Amino acid sequence: MTTERRRKLIEVALPLEAINRESAREKSIRHGHPSTLHLWWSRKPLATARAVLFAQLVDDPSARPDLYPTEEAQSARRKDLFDLIERLVVWENTTDTALLAEAHREILASTDGNPPAILDPFAGGGSIPLEAQRLGLEAHASDLNPVAVLINKALIEIPPKWAGHPPVFPGAADTAHSWPGTTGLAEDVRRYGQWMRDEAERRIGHLYPKAKLADGSEANVIAWIWARTVTCPNPACRIEMPLYNKRWLGKKKGKEAYVVPRVVGGRVEFGIGHDVAHAPTKADDDTVTRNGARCIACGTAVPLCRWPTYAPREGPAASVPGSWPSPRRATAAGTTSPRRRSTRPPPGCRSPTEYPTPNSRRQRSGSGCRDTA
Numbered sequence: 352m353t354t355e356r357r358r359k360l361i362e363v364a365l366p367l368e369a370i371n372r373e374s375a376r377e378k379s380i381r382h383g384h385p386s387t388l389h390l391w392w393s394r395k396p397l398a399t400a401r402a403v404l405f406a407q408l409v410d411d412p413s414a415r416p417d418l419y420p421t422e423e424a425q426s427a428r429r430k431d432l433f434d435l436i437e438r439l440v441v442w443e444n445t446t447d448t449a450l451l452a453e454a455h456r457e458i459l460a461s462t463d464g465n466p467p468a469i470l471d472p473f474a475g476g477g478s479i480p481l482e483a484q485r486l487g488l489e490a491h492a493s494d495l496n497p498v499a500v501l502i503n504k505a506l507i508e509i510p511p512k513w514a515g516h517p518p519v520f521p522g523a524a525d526t527a528h529s530w531p532g533t534t535g536l537a538e539d540v541r542r543y544g545q546w547m548r549d550e551a552e553r554r555i556g557h558l559y560p561k562a563k564l565a566d567g568s569e570a571n572v573i574a575w576i577w578a579r580t581v582t583c584p585n586p587a588c589r590i591e592m593p594l595y596n597k598r599w600l601g602k603k604k605g606k607e608a609y610v611v612p613r614v615v616g617g618r619v620e621f622g623i624g625h626d627v628a629h630a631p632t633k634a635d636d637d638t639v640t641r642n643g644a645r646c647i648a649c650g651t652a653v654p655l656c657r658w659p660t661y662a663p664r665e666g667p668a669a670s671v672p673g674s675w676p677s678p679r680r681a682t683a684a685g686t687t688s689p690r691r692r693s694t695r696p697p698p699g700c701r702s703p704t705e706y707p708t709p710n711s712r713r714q715r716s717g718s719g720c721r722d723t724a
């Protein structure tokens with residue numbers, strides 16, 4: 352038995368202006384959006400996913416001449432569907448259960464009460480399965496990348512399991528009379544998250560001291576800048592030479608910031624400069640190039656082929672109180688105090704990660720080294 356395929360709305364027309372506008376607006380939404388759970392490459396805007404799923408399932412009125420026999424009737428019906436989509440794509444309506452139920456009813460009417468399940472085999476950040484679920488459809492997701500799988504589990508698999516449950520964190524359930532939807536789960540995530548944060552601070556917080564700001568106050572550190580080091584081969588110097596290829600932190604006009612290394616008592620200390628007049632130039636922006644490194648204290652040049660002797664390792668780099676070039680990067684780095692941000696190294700930290708051997712570097716770049724000493 353064959354079933355007649357009816358033309359779907361997406362094949363005829365879409366309210367593109369509204370969909371585009373709301374999809375673009377979504378980029379600036381920072382609260383409650385899955386992108387704040389985890390970033391993903393090329394995540395589709397939820398508004399787009401919602402509109403496209405809906406329009407793929409709902410019949411175009413021209414496919415139902417029994418219900419809409421004239422062009423006028425079809426246009427009027429299409430206008431109603433457009434109106435529904437235009438309301439559906441608005442971020443603030445994402446949790447409007449009455450509106451989502453209305454959309455679900457339309458989908459049922461166009462699929463003889465038996466809508467197909469939605470499978471996204473390349474689900475990534477989960478926009479498509481999430482919106483399928485919101486529209487009341489059976490949603491499945493998979494992805495090659497286990498991180499994407501985890502995001503999708505967090506978005507579409509776990510929340511429905513706990514819908515309507517009170518939180519289990521000791522004492523939390525008593526703080527409200529009812530826990531509709533996933534509010535109980537959300538409360539647990541908040542409370543256990545806070546517990547984890549406090550516990551981490553109690554156990555390892557001493558390794559991440561606060562930064563001192565110019566006005567004497569303290570700020571949370573939101574990012575750590577690292578540089579590998581080698582010991583200067585000059586016997587009269589022997590400082591731990593930091594290896595970096597740029598000192599600039601931000602070049603935005605009026606907010607310029609760069610790292611300023613200083614050698615104090617045989618140690619390298621780092622400060623932050625904002626004065627454009629003393630900003631890094633081509634001549635002093637880096638200490639390491641393809642050919643080798645340069646000691647910032649005595650100027651000794653260290654060719655790459657000599658590095659095995661000096662065992663490069665990772666060490667602390669800059670202390671950057673109160674300045675970071677891009678707020679987005681700062682947020683991603685996890686500040687707990689948005690008004691007081693800074694970056695600085697963990698004192699005395701050494702990473703066990705292995706540095707690529709100079710041999711492998713030479714082979715890759717294909718450059719020889721005349722200094723064989």
Ligand SMILES: C[S@@+](CC[C@H](N)C(=O)[O-])C[C@H]1O[C@@H](n2cnc3c(N)ncnc32)[C@H](O)[C@@H]1O
Binds near residue numbers: 394475
């Ligand atoms: C452009 S992203 C999908 C974005 C998604 N539509 C969203 O809105 O977030 C493409 C996804 O395909 C996944 N992928 C690539 N090759 C795959 C394969 N062979 N099998 C399964 N997933 C694959 C990638 O890991 C990536 O997450």
Ligand SMILES: [Zn+2]
Binds near residue numbers: 588590
């Ligand atoms: Zn030196």
